[in-house]
Amino acid sequence: xxxxxxxxxxxxxxxxxxxxxxxxxxxxxxxxxxxxxxxxxxxxxxxxxxxxxxxxxxxxxxxxxxxxxxxxxxxxxxxxxxxxxxxxxxxxxxxxxxxxxxxxxxxxxxxxxxxxxx
Amino acid sequence: xxxxxxxxxxxxxxxxxxxxxxxxxxxxxxxxxxxxxxxxxxxxxxxxxxxxxxxxxxxxxxxxxxxxxxxxxxxxxxxxxxxxxxxxxxxxxxxxxxxxxxxxxxxxxxxxxxxxxxxxxxxxxxxxxxxxxxxxxxxxxxxxxxxxxxxxxxxxxxxxxxxxxxxxxxxxxxxxxxxxxxxxxxxxxxxxxxxxxxxxxxxxxxxxxxxxxxxxxxxxxxxxxxxxxxxxxxxxxxxxxxx
Numbered sequence: 001x002x003x004x005x006x007x008x009x010x011x012x013x014x015x016x017x018x019x020x021x022x023x024x025x026x027x028x029x030x031x032x033x034x035x036x037x038x039x040x041x042x043x044x045x046x047x048x049x050x051x052x053x054x055x056x057x058x059x060x061x062x063x064x065x066x067x068x069x070x071x072x073x074x075x076x077x078x079x080x081x082x083x084x085x086x087x088x089x090x091x092x093x094x095x096x097x098x099x100x101x102x103x104x105x106x107x108x109x110x111x112x113x114x115x116x117x118x
Numbered sequence: 119x120x121x122x123x124x125x126x127x128x129x130x131x132x133x134x135x136x137x138x139x140x141x142x143x144x145x146x147x148x149x150x151x152x153x154x155x156x157x158x159x160x161x162x163x164x165x166x167x168x169x170x171x172x173x174x175x176x177x178x179x180x181x182x183x184x185x186x187x188x189x190x191x192x193x194x195x196x197x198x199x200x201x202x203x204x205x206x207x208x209x210x211x212x213x214x215x216x217x218x219x220x221x222x223x224x225x226x227x228x229x230x231x232x233x234x235x236x237x238x239x240x241x242x243x244x245x246x247x248x249x250x251x252x253x254x255x256x257x258x259x260x261x262x263x264x265x266x267x268x269x270x271x272x273x274x275x276x277x278x279x280x281x282x283x284x285x286x287x288x289x290x291x292x293x294x295x296x297x298x299x300x301x302x303x304x305x306x307x308x309x310x311x312x313x314x315x316x317x318x319x320x321x322x323x324x325x326x327x328x329x330x331x332x333x334x335x336x337x338x339x340x341x342x343x344x345x346x347x348x349x350x351x352x353x354x355x356x357x358x359x360x361x
Contacts, residue, residue, distance in 0.1 A: 015173050015174055049341060049344050049348060052295075052299075052341050052345055053295065053345050053349070055295075056291060056294060056298060060287065060290050060291045060294050060295075061284075061287050061291070064286075064290045065283055065287070068283075089280060090283070092280050093280050093284045096280060097284055097287075097291075
């Protein structure tokens with residue numbers, strides 16, 4: 001994101017010097033204690049987000065797929081076969097989604113954890 | 119002793135200013151009110167917070183800048199290159215869901231995100247938008263998203279339907295996740311609150327539990343906004359890069 005740090009720079013050297021001084025002092029007194037909200041927290045935050053995410057993934061896939069099957073049945077008069085087929089497809093989709101969300105290495109659609117090397 | 123529990127009453131949408139146009143009910147409801155409050159608060163935070171533009175930010179400017187950088191970072195790492203034009207959308211989405219969730223935690227307020235129609239509208243906007251972006255960027259080639267590479271033809275007959283299903287389930291999981299989390303949390307709070315009102319001195323137990331649940335709900339409110347935004351980024355990444 002370009003321009004993120006663009007701000008007013010009236011007499012920056014003065015304010016910056018004072019800030020640097022205070023930062024040095026704070027760092028010296030803290031003696032390398034980990035600052036809250038940096039480093040490790042990003043990882044745990046991502047893990048927690050993942051946990052909250054996949055809980056519902058499996059259930060919703062089955063419900064939506066089965067519901068779609070029910071709709072197809074009513075539209076095409078194939079009751080109950082579309083619903084049965086779609087139920088199993090829903091189970092497969094749910095498992096696939098959960099697997100992808102956890103491993104982060106999907107072969108195709110979505111749910112990939114970002115890889116740094118791209 | 120009659121236990122009068124109405125844990126679901128808090129989710130009732132009530133018209134505040136009735137507006138009926140051509141048979142359509144366009145009333146300004148309590149849900150609309152809290153959406154308006156959320157938008158006003160977000161605008162106020164960002165506009166007033168960054169007005170001074172100091173090099174060494176004060177409290178409000180810090181909050182505004184941190185939320186900006188948090189989302190900018192999220193878009194950058196999760197949606198990949200070329201996603202910068204969509205940052206405003208993700209940022210708006212994140213802030214709206216976050217503020218709606220937090221506003222809902224204030225007693226006697228209304229939780230906008232506990233309405234499935236609200237979350238589904240947001241998710242549908244993401245889903246339709248991402249699909250359109252995908253087709254604009256890649257044309258018919260976008261359909262390759264449904265065909266995994268290096269798979270024998272026989273398996274494709276099974277895998278392509280699964281992939282298509284997986285794609286169309288996105289708006290449902292996206293909206294139900296947010297809606298269900300909010301609904302469950304607030305219902306639980308109301309149920310234990312109702313217990314507290316009816317058991318006299320023993321009320322200390324349900325109230326204590328309510329405090330604990332409220333703490334959890336604060337976490338859930340922030341996390342669900344984060345999840346909503348990050349999934350939007352991941353979907354955008356699919357549409358932009360196809361991998």
